[in-house]
Amino acid sequence: MPLVSTGELVADARAAGRGVAAFNVITLEHAEAIAAGAEQAGAPAILQISENAVKFHGGSLSAIAAAAAAVARTSSAPLSLHLDHVTDVELMRAAHPEGFSSVMFDASKLSYDENVKATAEAVRWGHERGIWIEAELGKVGGKEGETPLDAHAPGVRTDPAEAAAYVADTGVDALAVAVGSSHAMTSRTASLDHELIAALKTAVPVPLVLHGSSGVPDNEIRQAIASGMVKINVGTALNTAFTGAVREYLAENGTGVDPRKYLGPAREAMAGTVAHFQRIFA
Template structure:
């Protein structure tokens, strides 16, 4: 069932779920695997289409319409999310296509420019009924654009949220995009300080590099949306490469690749959505 990201995140903030997961979609098989994994887990999920995926397809509409059809037919709540978008007009197009949320990424710009551009996108997004996420404190590993070791400052985060009206904030706390080994350790103390300073959900990017226990700890510290990309791509590619043979029909290999995504999604959803232990 198609559900907006804001409603999914409200469920998390309301206590029925501690956090929502967003998994990157590159091809239709990714989306099918993500939905299958969510249905197996009996948990909601966000199908996340990045600006890079839009560039790969040459347009947003074809992959968006496939995701929309899968979401509408699913037995669990599914939201559509536009990720790491650098073009304000694409955010508007996503809203008109049925997306409930978008991340506008101006984090490589100077702070004041980030604020100005983000505030404009938020204002237009709210007119269209879309939940808008932004990023403060560059998160490493994405196309070499982000400096390593950067951290989000809690006071600056509070000022940024107040100035932009953004609905969610992606923060830099020690994770990095495109990690193929799960060796990252988020700064949970910093997550806690930022969560105490800002009134909107916090988002963890670069989550593929974090072990399951680390993800659970980050959620306990205050993360409310967890983005996963590289981990599902690695599972997909591994099975696809192993299954492709000399014949002309790739469907057996694609089925295995899709099933591998479903397995990772089911496991990660259970980790991210597990109840947070109450200190005794």
């Protein structure tokens, strides 16, 4: 079916009191697996391509974006394209002609005042082109190259009053918040601050986004959605499934050289992971 807009998927999920899944795309197999898993679960999904994934593909957005969009258009599931964790303004500006309906502009490493200024400019750019803009306030942590961070350390989690002022001053359409999760977790042991999530839901008028959901147990995700989370980002869990399937095949077939023999099972493993997460969010 045609690409749908991220804003529409998030608004529908918020109105229904459920979550909407946003899965990271690194390769064509990721996109195919996300579409297959969404179809299995009978649920929509957001295909998100990060700035780091673009760097992996030589710094060009076009090829991986075109591949993801082609997969989405041939899927029976409602799927959107989202550009994730963008710090490069030029990359952000490349989103519109490539068919993206949304961008997560990440100025979270800047000071609060600089974050507000940069994000407000990104919002103005986006809204002039019908692009839905997500931003981050707080320190989710865990991205490659970052210093390890305790997700519950003082000053890390998002303050509700500051979040309310930030949303008012920037005009963002959604806010990623730090509530106890962390990027790149390979074990599902994160403990979320559900009282903080509820307070943030009350404080800000826009949908809340949970980053680092791969490390959050199923019951914690369900409770987070009940407390006010709407867009739920999942990346590392797909890579864990992918790599596990490849390792298993190569361990049993040490002389194999045809990548289709292990990329096929890897894609199926990711699709199963997608379907599992989709059922949690319903």
